[in-house]
Amino acid sequence: xxxxxxxxxxxxxxxxxxxxxxxxxxxxxxxxxxxxxxxxxxxxxxxxxxxxxxxxxxxxxxxxxxxxxxxxxxxxxxxxxxxxxxxxxxxxxxxxxxxxxxxxxxxxxxxxxxxxxxxxxxxxxxxxxxxxxxxxxxxxxxxxxxxxxxxxxxxxxxxxxxxxxxxxxxxxxxxxxxxxxxxxxxxxxxxxxxxxxxxxxxxxxxxxxxxxxxxxxxxxxxxxxxxxxxxxxxxxxxxxxxxxxxxxxxxxxxxxxxxxxxxxxxxxxxxxxxxxxxxxxxxxxxxxxxxxxxxxxxxxxxxxxxxxxxxxxxxxxxxxxxxxxxxxxxxxxxxxxxxxxxxxxxxxxxxxxxxxxxxxxxxx
Numbered sequence: 001x002x003x004x005x006x007x008x009x010x011x012x013x014x015x016x017x018x019x020x021x022x023x024x025x026x027x028x029x030x031x032x033x034x035x036x037x038x039x040x041x042x043x044x045x046x047x048x049x050x051x052x053x054x055x056x057x058x059x060x061x062x063x064x065x066x067x068x069x070x071x072x073x074x075x076x077x078x079x080x081x082x083x084x085x086x087x088x089x090x091x092x093x094x095x096x097x098x099x100x101x102x103x104x105x106x107x108x109x110x111x112x113x114x115x116x117x118x119x120x121x122x123x124x125x126x127x128x129x130x131x132x133x134x135x136x137x138x139x140x141x142x143x144x145x146x147x148x149x150x151x152x153x154x155x156x157x158x159x160x161x162x163x164x165x166x167x168x169x170x171x172x173x174x175x176x177x178x179x180x181x182x183x184x185x186x187x188x189x190x191x192x193x194x195x196x197x198x199x200x201x202x203x204x205x206x207x208x209x210x211x212x213x214x215x216x217x218x219x220x221x222x223x224x225x226x227x228x229x230x231x232x233x234x235x236x237x238x239x240x241x242x243x244x245x246x247x248x249x250x251x252x253x254x255x256x257x258x259x260x261x262x263x264x265x266x267x268x269x270x271x272x273x274x275x276x277x278x279x280x281x282x283x284x285x286x287x288x289x290x291x292x293x294x295x296x297x298x299x300x301x302x303x304x305x306x307x308x309x310x311x312x313x314x315x316x317x318x319x320x321x322x323x324x325x326x327x328x329x330x331x332x333x334x335x336x337x338x339x340x341x342x343x344x345x346x347x348x349x350x351x352x353x354x355x356x357x358x359x360x361x362x363x364x
Contacts, residue, residue, distance in 0.1 A: 176327055
């Protein structure tokens with residue numbers, strides 16, 4: 001007989017057994033949408049009639065698609081919290097306990113086929129790998145991109161090197177857009193996946209982005225605030241709702257690094273992680289990312305009609321044929337050593353060549 005438990009959880013039918021949900025106690029968990037599907041956050045209130053039971057067995061009963069190893073490593077990573085305190089797997093649940101669980105999930109759209117694709121690995125050990133992703137590479141298989149992704153490339157790399165992992169799939173902790181270049185960390189075992197996922201969920205990682213935006217932002221430093229949600233007409237875009245009527249809270253901090261009169265190089269730090277956050281926020285303040293076709297940043301800045309300028313922009317677009325966004329830094333605590341690892345990715349060639357073009361244009 002299934003024990004009765006009231007569960008409050010993110011309403012995600014891919015991961016939750018609806019039979020276990022109390023419809024009056026669903027809670028909207030604030031999960032970074034850029035990593036949606038990589039985490040599952042459960043809040044559980046133990047029923048008053050619950051008999052004492054080890055928490056690992058308790059969670060296995062109610063998360064029947066989770067393995068014993070996953071539950072064990074989730075506890076070990078400190079991702080199982082009872083009444084505000086992280087517990088070990090031998091803790092015995094009691095009536096009235098408030099349990100919070102953060103589970104990490106690699107994407108599971110399809111079976112991952114290892115493929116021999118070049119990938120720039122800048123760090124690797126027994127627990128994780130850090131990759132400097134090239135622009136144009138999709139991170140993981142999904143609609144319209146079922147192979148030739150970063151995940152396929154890493155699966156081949158792990159297979160070739162004889163890696164033995166307790167993960168069924170490559171352990172993505174976060175992701176970036178296809179045409180965004182830069183740094184990503186991938187876990188190689190369940191414990192590393194759980195430990196890293198907690199840092200991304202709690203936003204304690206150190207990440208900075210470089211972007212080129214149209215125009216000249218008035219301030220050298222600034223903060224963009226505004227809820228981000230789907231555009232009401234163009235479902236491929238995200239839109240900003242300053243009044244908070246739609247979407248989710250989002251905050252982007254930026255600093256100007258160099259001005260090119262018609263274009264500006266900025267450094268961005270995200271306080272939240274919404275889908276297309278940097279792209280949507282800068283469009284909202286009138287400084288769309290350079291050559292960002294989805295957000296109408298693929299035409300020369302309005303109001304400038306000089307023929308030589310238009311030809312120059314066309315030439316730069318050919319050098320930089322994608323939105324100008326790069327994941328420049330990545331810092332996190334290592335799951336085993338508990339020491340901080342910090343990485344920087346240099347500006348990719350297409351963006352660096354565009355900077356040279358702009359400097360020469362302004363000098364001449």
